[in-house]
Amino acid sequence: MADQITLEVARYRPGLDTEPVMQSYQVPLREHWAILDGLTYIKDHLDGTLSFRWSCRMGICGSCGMTVNGDPQLTCATFLTDYAPGPVRVEPLRNFPVVRDLVVDIGDFMEKLPTVKPWMIRDVDSPVEEGEYLQTPEELDEYKQFSMCINCMLCYSACPVYALDPSFVGPAAIALAQRYNLDSRDEGAADRDDVLTSPEGIWACTFVGECSAACPKDVDPAAAIQRYKLTAATQAVKNFLLPRGAR
């Protein structure tokens, strides 16, 4: 195995560059080094001006999503040896405006996320003295998969619908809405329905499925969206056919 590998890194310096330019760096090819370790090596030893986001380095925080050889990846969980002999092309996440180098502006996602109210909603909160809201393992299984989302936004980067129509609420936000809709302790499904069933919500999704392929946590946002389509369609038929009390 060669002891070096080339990282071709997208550089975008606002004010200097009109568009990103690729810059090559030689980094050590070590067995346990992830792409993020290669970028950190560049930052520490070769070029301190390189900008990128990272935090936990263990696939939890969702900060280090980038485009690696064309695919959206968490760079802390993507290993250099898998790309040997290289070169490895590292670019910012697609479908987001680039702030600098590998750093993207996530403001759009941060604005959309609260619109689906991804938190526990209760009609009436039980007094604390009554203890926890109990839940069976089966009830936990209903939503657990969707609760694994780490907001890394790889799904937005993979989604061609979001690329073409940035008003789309998007895979992660809808999956997180479903995470609460399917939680036996939550009573807020009706509060989320308007946003989810709007033209920018579930119906904008055309089931490309790349969001689920890109998800590093197997959340399967495509399934969350298709599932809510069925829920919404069933509810619409009930609203049309049944009297108000029987819906």
Place this chain on the structure above:
Amino acid sequence: MSLYHRPIPIFWWLERRSYLVFVLRELSSVFIAWFVVYLLLLINAVSGGSAEYERFLDRSGHWWVVAINVIALLFVLLHSVTWFGLAPKAIVVRMRGRRVPPRLVAVAHYAAWLVLSAVVAWVILR
């Protein structure tokens, strides 16, 4: 702050196989519409009597109509298969407290497709 917005290439849908399948599936709706129109024309011909029906059959035998229908059939198959691929994602069935495996949901759809096709074939060919 000047942000860089990556332009979407014209041929973005050729970047990945899944993107290409997605675009072809969207395109398949045109052929679904064509089959609906073709069926309406057939019904109209049948209601117009045997001479009208014969003329419809003659028109349908033209090479270009056959070619369109073969292409439409391929797109309708793509449409159906991708739809059945979606079904197990959307439908969560529970039996005796356990979730029915998604693969079984897909198999049930294909089985229903087969049965309905057999019934239609029996009605037409008997």
